[in-house]
Amino acid sequence: MSVEGAHSNGSASAEVAARVERRWATIAVIIVVMMALLAAFAGIHRATMPQPRVETTDPSRLHLSGEFVESNLGSVLETNGNVTVRAIGQQYSFTPACIVVPVDTPITLRATSADVVHGILIQGTNVNTMLVPGYISEQLMRFTKSGDYLMPCQEFCSFGHEGMWGKVKVIDKADFANRAKGGGRLSCVGQ
Amino acid sequence: MLVNRKLILAHFWLAFAVFGIALTLGAWQMFIRSPIGTWLSNPELYYRSLTAHGTVMGYVFPTLVAMGFGYAISESALEQRLVGVRWAWAGFWLIVVGAIMAMVPVGLGRASVLYTFYPPLIGNVFYYLGVVLVVVGSWIWVALMSVNLRVWRKAHPGAPVPLAMFANVAGSYLWAWTAVGAALELLLQIIPVAAGLKATIDAGLARVFFSWTLHAIVYFWLMPTYIAYYTIVPRAIGGRIYSDSMARISFILFLVVAMPIGMHHTFADPQVGAGFKFIHSAFTALVALPTLLTVFTICASVEIAARLRGGRGMFGWIRALPWDNPMMLALAFSFVMLGFGGAGGLINMSYQLDASIHNTQWITGHFHLIFGGAIVIMYFAIAYDLWPHLTGRELIDLRLIRTQLWLWFIGMIVTTFPWHWVGILGMPRRMAYFDFGDPAIAPQALSVTLSAIGGFILLASGIMFIVILARGMRAPLVDAGPYRFALAVHQPTMVPVALNTHALWVALMIALTLTNYGYPILNLALSEGTSVPAVYVGAQ
Numbered sequence: 056m057s058v059e060g061a062h063s064n065g066s067a068s069a070e071v072a073a074r075v076e077r078r079w080a081t082i083a084v085i086i087v088v089m090m091a092l093l094a095a096f097a098g099i100h101r102a103t104m105p106q107p108r109v110e111t112t113d114p115s116r117l118h119l120s121g122e123f124v125e126s127n128l129g130s131v132l133e134t135n136g137n138v139t140v141r142a143i144g145q146q147y148s149f150t151p152a153c154i155v156v157p158v159d160t161p162i163t164l165r166a167t168s169a170d171v172v173h174g175i176l177i178q179g180t181n182v183n184t185m186l187v188p189g190y191i192s193e194q195l196m197r198f199t200k201s202g203d204y205l206m207p208c209q210e211f212c213s214f215g216h217e218g219m220w221g222k223v224k225v226i227d228k229a230d231f232a233n234r235a236k237g238g239g240r241l242s243c244v245g246q
Numbered sequence: 247m248l249v250n251r252k253l254i255l256a257h258f259w260l261a262f263a264v265f266g267i268a269l270t271l272g273a274w275q276m277f278i279r280s281p282i283g284t285w286l287s288n289p290e291l292y293y294r295s296l297t298a299h300g301t302v303m304g305y306v307f308p309t310l311v312a313m314g315f316g317y318a319i320s321e322s323a324l325e326q327r328l329v330g331v332r333w334a335w336a337g338f339w340l341i342v343v344g345a346i347m348a349m350v351p352v353g354l355g356r357a358s359v360l361y362t363f364y365p366p367l368i369g370n371v372f373y374y375l376g377v378v379l380v381v382v383g384s385w386i387w388v389a390l391m392s393v394n395l396r397v398w399r400k401a402h403p404g405a406p407v408p409l410a411m412f413a414n415v416a417g418s419y420l421w422a423w424t425a426v427g428a429a430l431e432l433l434l435q436i437i438p439v440a441a442g443l444k445a446t447i448d449a450g451l452a453r454v455f456f457s458w459t460l461h462a463i464v465y466f467w468l469m470p471t472y473i474a475y476y477t478i479v480p481r482a483i484g485g486r487i488y489s490d491s492m493a494r495i496s497f498i499l500f501l502v503v504a505m506p507i508g509m510h511h512t513f514a515d516p517q518v519g520a521g522f523k524f525i526h527s528a529f530t531a532l533v534a535l536p537t538l539l540t541v542f543t544i545c546a547s548v549e550i551a552a553r554l555r556g557g558r559g560m561f562g563w564i565r566a567l568p569w570d571n572p573m574m575l576a577l578a579f580s581f582v583m584l585g586f587g588g589a590g591g592l593i594n595m596s597y598q599l600d601a602s603i604h605n606t607q608w609i610t611g612h613f614h615l616i617f618g619g620a621i622v623i624m625y626f627a628i629a630y631d632l633w634p635h636l637t638g639r640e641l642i643d644l645r646l647i648r649t650q651l652w653l654w655f656i657g658m659i660v661t662t663f664p665w666h667w668v669g670i671l672g673m674p675r676r677m678a679y680f681d682f683g684d685p686a687i688a689p690q691a692l693s694v695t696l697s698a699i700g701g702f703i704l705l706a707s708g709i710m711f712i713v714i715l716a717r718g719m720r721a722p723l724v725d726a727g728p729y730r731f732a733l734a735v736h737q738p739t740m741v742p743v744a745l746n747t748h749a750l751w752v753a754l755m756i757a758l759t760l761t762n763y764g765y766p767i768l769n770l771a772l773s774e775g776t777s778v779p780a781v782y783v784g785a786q
């Protein structure tokens with residue numbers, strides 16, 4: 056092999072090599088910085104940010120008192136027109152198993168787990184969060200199309216994981232307001 | 247100067263044997279959950295298989311490859327007999343015992359917790375103890391790599407450490423430190439509960455500990471592949487390393503920035519606040535840097551080889567490359583898969599985009615493409631390259647080797663591209679069964695079937711790989727000569743201390759881990775009332 060040629064006029068070629076390399080390193084650094092800036096920009100301006108606060112809850116008392124007692128689960132129309140949905144995951148179902156919400160409305164999903172780690176994923180949307188027992192997950196969402204969406208558990212939660220599928224029904228705003236008139240917590244279980 | 251060939255061969259053979267078993271399980275999983283498989287009447291079997299497949303492919307197989315390759319590098323790059331051979335064998339046997347100890351309860355369905363553990367699900371205690379033994383065995387290797395380098399330095403004061411060994415030791419330190427996260431989780435949290443000493447556990451804290459391990463372990467898997475890119479490929483195809491110092495900088499960057507970014511695995515978790523998610527996300531962008539540098543240096547090194555072979559023109563030189571050389575083929579396939587996988591990785595690292603694919607089949611598709619594809623195909627190439635030096639026999643089936651590599655590449659593409667796609671459609675991961683009769687799931691059936699077909703191609707390729715190596719044990723004797731690594735165009739005679747030692751960078755790695763993990767871990771550990779009752783697997 057004749058790399059010797061490259062060797063004999065070593066210093067000149069070494070300089071060229073180093074220059075090309077520095078140029079590439081600069082480009083690489085710029086790419087990385089751009090990516091970080093892009094992430095920061097998207098986070099701040101599009102407001103898709105992680106939940107700001109860590110909230111805890113005691114899973115062994117979930118059924119007894121507090122926000123996640125059974126009678127408080129489901130969708131509720133707030134006075135400002137927004138909707139809050141409260142749900143829990145347990146082996147191997149969600150309560151409520153069918154969530155009903157209005158279209159084109161800001162919705163806050165608050166959920167937790169009663170036993171092991173689960174996840175909530177609503178197909179066809181970017182609603183996707185973990186349910187970790189002891190902690191409350193909060194996610195903001197808004198559906199622009201009415202219809203039925205599948206809502207599988209996306210984390211292995213033991214032997215029945217493959218059967219843990221919930222549903223989301225997105226309905227007309229007026230229809231939802233009508234149903235919400237009587238107060239109480241709405242769901243579409245059994246419908 | 248490969249003296250302890252038996253030791254190295256033992257590591258490689260055990261690695262490839264368990265790889266063969268886990269690969270078969272993987273193909274079965276693919277098949278059984280696809281529309282062409284018949285419905286599995288007992289889904290629990292799927293999770294046993296998945297735990298075994300993940301544990302072997304994630305912990306046992308790559309660790310053994312890194313160890314065997316590490317010993318080979320130490321002896322041949324330093325030209326020095328391995329110091330501490332007995333310890334090395336002790337490490338090997340610890341892994342054997344640990345792997346068996348872990349796999350017995352898994353086989354019995356007593357530890358179907360998957361390789362990520364995720365408490366409060368708790369399996370049989372021997373599963374976790376087995377994993378701990380595997381890690382302890384690998385830590386012996388880490389210590390030996392450090393000791394061997396030190397012995398060499400004493401004999402060669404001030405001399406540049408050969409690049410292969412410099413990178414190898416960097417990889418071993420990265421592994422030692424990144425394994426600490428899962429070790430803390432196992433020793434402080436899981437094992438006391440699995441042994442029945444405690445009944446509650448903080449699931450959120452456990453996930454943060456695990457994320458400490460989960461990212462950088464990926465770079466530990468990657469190390470043998472990157473070492474092969476820099477120090478084997480250029481030699482095998484008749485070229486030179488474009489730049490020795492850029493190579494060192496890349497390995498140092500891996501050591502420093504792979505660690506403090508693991509919380510990108512908890513983007514969707516409620517127990518980590520937005521601030522630390524943002525910090526880890528920003529740091530994650532940094533790990534693209536060593537890979538971008540590597541792609542440049544390796545492409546330039548390959549171009550050198552092509553021009554030495556008479557290649558001309560802006561891109562014309564590509565034709566002059568030795569395409570019938572398995573190492574060239576493996577490198578090209580590896581780079582193509584790294585390119586696609588890297589593009590997917592950019593999506594995962596962005597908090598906003600991650601939300602649409604988090605824990606879907608996209609993720610499994612992604613890491614199979616990178617790990618099973620780009621990384622493992624270079625493990626194959628490393629084995630092919632080393633084999634004659636380990637066995638003293640020639641690998642004669644060049645055509646079979648090329649076919650094997652082609653099949654692995656095609657199989658990976660056929661398997662993982664549709665796998666990504668169903669992830670985008672929202673198909674959740676780790677499920678034993680999908681109801682393809684449901685009209686909302688039916689559109690995924692074709693893609694899942696394609697993936698299953700790709701799985702069988704991969705299985706065929708894996709079997710060929712093992713057959714080639716086995717036949718190599720009985721081929722005609724040959725004198726393969728000493729095992730050598732690639733030289734740089736400008737081979738260094740002096741290297742700055744910072745690029746020749748690891749201490750500064752290890753200190754930086756530890757410091758960055760503490761700043762990026764210290765507060766969240768302490769905060770979670772000290773907060774009251776977040777421990778939850780353990781849920782024992784197989785105890786209903």
Ligand code: HEM
Pocket residue numbers: 269272273274275276296299300301303304360361362610614617618619622674675676677700701702704705
């Ligand atoms: C070649 C190296 C391979 C490596 C390193 C590897 C690694 C892994 C790991 C670590 C997991 C655990 C993922 C989890 O628990 O979610 C996994 C899952 C899986 N692997 Fe592999 N694997 C390899 C090859 C294969 C092959 C060839 C196939 C198919 C033929 C396959 C099929 C699967 C399947 C179906 C899953 C389960 C995915 C799920 O249910 O979510 N793997 N693999």
Ligand SMILES: [Cu+2]
Pocket residue numbers: 173174208209210211212213216217219
């Ligand atoms: Cu689940």
Ligand SMILES: [Cu+2]
Pocket residue numbers: 460461462464508510511
């Ligand atoms: Cu990661």
